[in-house]
Amino acid sequence: MNFHDSYLEDCLNRKIIFFTGKGGTGKSSLAWATAIACQKKGKQVTVASWSRYSDSLASIPTFDVRIEWIPLETLSAFHEYALHLLKFEKIYDVVFENQILKIFILAAPGLSETVIAGKIWDLWHEKKKELIIVDMPSSGHAISFFQSPLGVKKIFHIGIVHKNTVRICEMFSDPETRIDLVALAEELPITESLELKQKLSVLHPFHFGFVHINQMTPELALPTKESLEALAISSRRCLERHMNHLVQEKNLVEMANRMELPILKIPRLATENQTKTVTGLADILEKM
Amino acid sequence: MNGLFENKRVFLIGGPGGVGKTTVAASLGIALAQKGYKTIVLTVDPAKRLAQALGFDNFERDIQKVPLPSPSQGELFASMLDSQRYFDRIIERFAKNPEQCNKILNNPIYRIGTENLGGTHEYAAMERLLEFSNNHEYEKIIIDTPPSQNAVELFKAPQRLSSFMDSSVLKWFTGSRPGFVKLFHRSTRLAMKLFERLFGSDFLTSFGNFLEDLHGMHEGFKNRNLEVIQLLQSELTSFLLVTYPSEIRYHECVSFLGTLQERGIPLQAIIFNKTEQSIQPEDLKSSSILEYYQKIYDIQRCWMREFSNYLPHTPIIELPRLPQEPHQLADLSQIGEKLLR
Numbered sequence: 001m002n003f004h005d006s007y008l009e010d011c012l013n014r015k016i017i018f019f020t021g022k023g024g025t026g027k028s029s030l031a032w033a034t035a036i037a038c039q040k041k042g043k044q045v046t047v048a049s050w051s052r053y054s055d056s057l058a059s060i061p062t063f064d065v066r067i068e069w070i071p072l073e074t075l076s077a078f079h080e081y082a083l084h085l086l087k088f089e090k091i092y093d094v095v096f097e098n099q100i101l102k103i104f105i106l107a108a109p110g111l112s113e114t115v116i117a118g119k120i121w122d123l124w125h126e127k128k129k130e131l132i133i134v135d136m137p138s139s140g141h142a143i144s145f146f147q148s149p150l151g152v153k154k155i156f157h158i159g160i161v162h163k164n165t166v167r168i169c170e171m172f173s174d175p176e177t178r179i180d181l182v183a184l185a186e187e188l189p190i191t192e193s194l195e196l197k198q199k200l201s202v203l204h205p206f207h208f209g210f211v212h213i214n215q216m217t218p219e220l221a222l223p224t225k226e227s228l229e230a231l232a233i234s235s236r237r238c239l240e241r242h243m244n245h246l247v248q249e250k251n252l253v254e255m256a257n258r259m260e261l262p263i264l265k266i267p268r269l270a271t272e273n274q275t276k277t278v279t280g281l282a283d284i285l286e287k288m
Numbered sequence: 289m290n291g292l293f294e295n296k297r298v299f300l301i302g303g304p305g306g307v308g309k310t311t312v313a314a315s316l317g318i319a320l321a322q323k324g325y326k327t328i329v330l331t332v333d334p335a336k337r338l339a340q341a342l343g344f345d346n347f348e349r350d351i352q353k354v355p356l357p358s359p360s361q362g363e364l365f366a367s368m369l370d371s372q373r374y375f376d377r378i379i380e381r382f383a384k385n386p387e388q389c390n391k392i393l394n395n396p397i398y399r400i401g402t403e404n405l406g407g408t409h410e411y412a413a414m415e416r417l418l419e420f421s422n423n424h425e426y427e428k429i430i431i432d433t434p435p436s437q438n439a440v441e442l443f444k445a446p447q448r449l450s451s452f453m454d455s456s457v458l459k460w461f462t463g464s465r466p467g468f469v470k471l472f473h474r475s476t477r478l479a480m481k482l483f484e485r486l487f488g489s490d491f492l493t494s495f496g497n498f499l500e501d502l503h504g505m506h507e508g509f510k511n512r513n514l515e516v517i518q519l520l521q522s523e524l525t526s527f528l529l530v531t532y533p534s535e536i537r538y539h540e541c542v543s544f545l546g547t548l549q550e551r552g553i554p555l556q557a558i559i560f561n562k563t564e565q566s567i568q569p570e571d572l573k574s575s576s577i578l579e580y581y582q583k584i585y586d587i588q589r590c591w592m593r594e595f596s597n598y599l600p601h602t603p604i605i606e607l608p609r610l611p612q613e614p615h616q617l618a619d620l621s622q623i624g625e626k627l628l629r
Contacts, residue, residue, distance in 0.1 A: 023305020082482060138305055140409070154396060160485055184306065187613060223575035232568035238581050244611040270583040272590070273535040 007210060007264060007288040011038050014178045016124050016132040016171070017209065020196065021182035022189040023138035026214040029274070030182055030266070031135040033281035035067050038131055040286065048072055048120060049135035070123065074112040077119040078105050113148030114161060117168045124171050139196050146172065146203050169204060178209035183256065185213050185249035190256050197259050211261050213253060215268035217245040264288055290628050292556055292603060293320065296526040298421055298519065299430045303530035304540055308561040311614055311623065312530050312607070313432035314342060314366075318617060319624025320428045321356055321364035327428040328365040328420055329354075332409060341617050342366040357617045365426075371412040378415055382508035388501060397498045410445035414516045421519055443520070443551055450506075450513040517551070526556040533560050533591035542598065558595060558602055559627070562609040563588055 011017060011034055019031040028049065035045045048070040105111060123132050136142045149165035149172075171177060181197060183189040193211060200206055222239070223231065231239075256263055266284065271277045293299075293316075301313045310331050317329035328351070331342070343352040343366060354364040376393055383389035392398050413433060420429045519525060527548060531537045541558075548555055564585040567578045596604060607623060614620055 025306060189306065218580065220576040220580055222577055227574040231571050231574065234565060235567050235571040235574075235578055238565065238567055238578060239575075241609065241611040242577055242581070248612065268584075270580055270587060272587050 008037055008041070008286055010178070010209065011131070012041055012043060013176070014131060015174070015176040016120075016134065017178045017180060018134045018136055018142075019180050019182055020136040020142040020200075021139065021212075022184075022192040025182045025184050025189050026212075026266075027138075027182045028135050029278050029281055030180075030212050030214060030285075031133050032067075032278045033285050035131075035133050036279065036282035037286040038133075039067055040282075044128065044130040046070060046123060046129050046132045047135060048123060048132060050116075050137045070119075072116045072119060074105060074115055077115045081115060081118060111152070111161075113145045114152045114165065114168070117145065117149060118161075118164050121164070121168050121171050139192050143196070143199055143203075146200060150203065172204040172206060175207055177207060179206045180209045180212060181259070181261070182212045182214055185216050185245075185252045187252065190252050193256065194259060197261075208259075208261055210264050211256055211259055212264045212266055213249075213256060214266045216249055216265045217242060218267040219246070292526065293628055295524075296556070297428060297524040298417070298522070298526065299428070300417075300433060300520075300525065300527045301430065301530055302433045302527060302544075303559075304537060307530050307532050307537075308607075309530050310338060310432045311620065312528075312559060312561065312627070313430050314338060315614075315620040315623035316627050317364055317366070317428075317430050317624075318354075318356065318621045319628050320430070321354075321362035322358065322360045322621065322624070323628070324361035325427040326363045326365075326425065327430065328367060328426045329430045329432065330367045330369060330413070330416055330420065331432040332369050332371075332413060338615055339368070341615055341620065355617070357621045367416070367420075369409070369413055369416055371409045374412040374416060375408060378412070379505075382505040384504050388504075391501045392498075395498050395501065397495060408445075411449050414446050415512060418512065418515055418519060443547060443553075446509075446513045446516050450509045521552045525553075527553055528557050528559055529555055530559045530561055532562065533588040533595065535591065538591055538594055538598075541595065545599075555599070555602055557605055558599065559605045559607060560588075560592060561607045563592075563606050565608055 017031075017034070019027045019034075021027055031047060031049070035047050039045045046068045050072050105115070120132070120134060123129055136145065149168045152161060153165045179200065181193045183193040190213075197208065200208075228236070228239075253263060253265070264285075266281065269277055269280045271280055299313075299316060301309050301316070303309050313329050313331060317327050321327040329342070331339075343354050351365050351367045354366050356362070356364055379392050379398075380389050383392065410433075413431065417429065417431050420426055420431075520527075529541065529544070531541055545555060564581055566585050567582045572579050572582055592604070592606075596602075605627060607626060610619070610623075612619075614623060
């Protein structure tokens with residue numbers, strides 16, 4: 001699939017978009033903002049996330065229907081999965097009364113990630129879900145997640161889990177699947193994104209989408225030369241910091257260009273709370 | 289020097305990803321060393337230039353001596369955690385003999401597990417902390433905690449691993465593997481059936497073998513876990529939360545504090561990193577930029593008040609946003625001075 005001209009247009013033509021990147025870069029905010037922007041265009045959007053703070057975001061009022069939010073949690077995903085196999089809740093309860101099993105599910109290598117990936121596959125497979133946005137955990141965990149079906153394939157040679165991993169890999173490399181990277185205009189998040197893209201490229205033939213550089217210093221009007229001299233020292237220091245940040249960010253954006261992906265510069269918003277941030281970001285993304 | 293730092297030995301620097309934990313940890317390390325203490329900073333994943341400032345140009349040595357910006361009685365060391373390698377060392381330590389050790393290290397389940405398993409970094413960090421703490425050479429130990437989706441992971445990881453290694457898990461698996469003729473509980477039989485359908489029977493065999501290899505190591509893990517808990521609850525340990533004054537960070541902080549309380553670990557201070565400074569009111573009209581920064585300042589103050597209403601007795605330290613990302617030892621030393629004041 002070729003890139004569509006605009007960000008929003010591209011999003012509307014996908015079936016699933018994964019938001020990944022370093023912790024604290026604003027993946028959840030951008031994932032939700034994208035969901036809102038797409039929903040405004042009439043898409044049926046589902047957001048799936050690990051983050052526990054998403055529930056406060058799920059209640060953001062949007063146009064018609066609320067965006068559906070699916071929390072991704074290992075034990076409940078496993079429960080669903082096993083129920084599907086066992087058919088009877090009672091049998092499941094007998095089996096899973098067992099504490100050891102719970103420990104096993106949480107601690108067995110790659111199992112937790114594969115179970116979650118299976119859950120995402122189920123959502124992806126559902127016809128009525130038009131667009132699924134996945135708010136991923138930070139880089140390291142994201143790599144484990146995308147790696148898990150490969151690792152699990154090596155450990156589980158047969159069985160249902162093995163079969164599922166094949167399907168999951170298909171979903172990852174589907175042309176209607178997109179991977180977006182979220183970073184800040186700071187050294188560590190940018191280098192981490194560069195590495196992340198490299199590491200992920202080795203795992204699956206992913207279709208990478210956009211690099212979001214979040215919380216960029218906005219380019220607003222500076223004071224005139226005459227008024228500059230009249231400013232207090234503290235205000236001048238603020239301007240100096242501002243200018244410095246602009247220069248640094250320019251360099252970092254250049255570095256991000258090495259990813260050879262379209263870059264979205266997302267400004268840092270002066271908003272009081274998360275709801276306002278997300279709705280503000282949605283307005284910005286809508287025009288991108 | 290601030291009593292918060294004088295009377296403590298171990299400093300855990302925690303907080304959500306991207307708030308500048310590593311910078312704070314390095315700065316505190318420099319400041320304490322400048323005060324004359326023999327100090328070690330354990331960091332997990334520093335930015336490249338910060339790593340260079342700390343002397344990690346080559347990653348060969350485990351512990352590096354860091355040159356201080358000005359002469360001092362104290363010394364600063366920095367150590368970077370390589371979780372995978374460190375985990376291997378833990379296995380080496382707890383294994384009963386070299387044979388058992390090799391068997392585990394070469395097991396694909398172990399390899400994939402330690403690469404992928406959530407909590408590996410956290411476990412390795414806590415384990416390493418214990419090592420430094422038991423080494424009485426160091427007067428001050430600072431640990432930059434791994435970035436987690438959820439900071440709670442730090443405390444849960446050792447516990448989870450310990451319960452995974454629990455001998456009852458072992459017995460359950462090794463005793464109920466296909467081919468073993470034993471009397472099972474009904475639930476075990478059903479669970480096994482389910483597992484076979486899900487993972488295939490050969491996996492159960494190799495997993496059982498893996499657990500068998502781990503046999504006898506559980507005590508070691510359990511004892512270490514208890515030691516970690518003791519160290520975290522000790523009066524000499526201090527937990528410092530680095531965060532940012534905003535709504536989302538506020539909610540995170542509240543939930544995190546709940547976890548600390550459950551485990552009997554007190555919070556020593558909140559450090560707000562990268563805060564904005566106020567603008568002279570008469571300057572606000574001269575540009576939209578200054579207005580913008582003032583608005584951010586006001587919002588930050590509002591969330592700082594929420595934090596201090598929630599934690600009226602916890603000291604708050606503020607570190608203003610710098611014109612540049614601090615990468616030089618001198619910058620870090622300045623931040624460190626502010627922390628100790």
